[in-house]
Amino acid sequence: MKPVYDTRHVPAHGDELNTTVFLMNEAPGPSEAVSGIPSFGQQGANIFHALRNAGISWAVAHQRFVWPINVAANDPRCHSQKDSFLITRAHHITCTNAFSRWPKPSDSSNSVCPPNMKDIVSLENISRIRSEVHATHRVILICGAYAYLACIGKSLSHPAAREGTVLTTAEIQVLNERLHSRFEKGWYMGHTRRWLIRKDATTASLRLIAEFLGWSLESEINP
Secondary structure, three states: OOOEEEEEEOOOEOOOOOOOEEEEEOOOOHHHHHHOOOOOOHHHHHHHHHHHHOOEHHHHOOOOOOOOOOOOOOOHHHHHHHHHHHHHHHHHEEEEEOOOEEEEOOOOOOOOOOOOHHHHOOHHHHHHHHHHOOOOOOEEEEOOHHHHHHHHOOOOOOHHHHOOEEOOHHHHHHHHHHHOOOOOEEEEOOOHHHOOOOHHHHHHHHHHHHHHHOOOEOOOOOO
């Protein structure tokens, strides 16, 4: 099925002077298209809870709350907590997508479908990703098979088996050449919808990433 793309582009979200992590999801959905912020809806919730589960101090500093999935959700207090966390997240992680526009099955649909592989590897799209990578980015987190395609230029065999694994030296070299970047290390994390399903494995990977970057870790997680 050929996707129909929403007209709204969703740019990278992060403080380009400070962030050390570049997190690439696959494509924005309706919440991201409306807000203009990647990983704003359910993916953002998955990232928030996984970071807290891992005991990463800057995430644990934000108490657990019910993440509003879309802009129209009604609880002002939760929206305020979400906005506060997104500001903090932007100081540590740049979030983006393998493709910057919401792919859907039809113009009238409110669901998400996979982007076209040819669109992901197009020069226009790769140039867009290159412009979002900055010198401060030391670690890349590839979240999903389409994100791997954008970064490496080929499909990933058996993506489920690679979840939570460190990218090889060869993979880092390829993506640095491809994205004109200087990443020192990377992880294939799998789609964020699986982060909480694979809670223990995700926690282990995120704690390794935190240790590599010098992020402080909590021994106990606040409720």
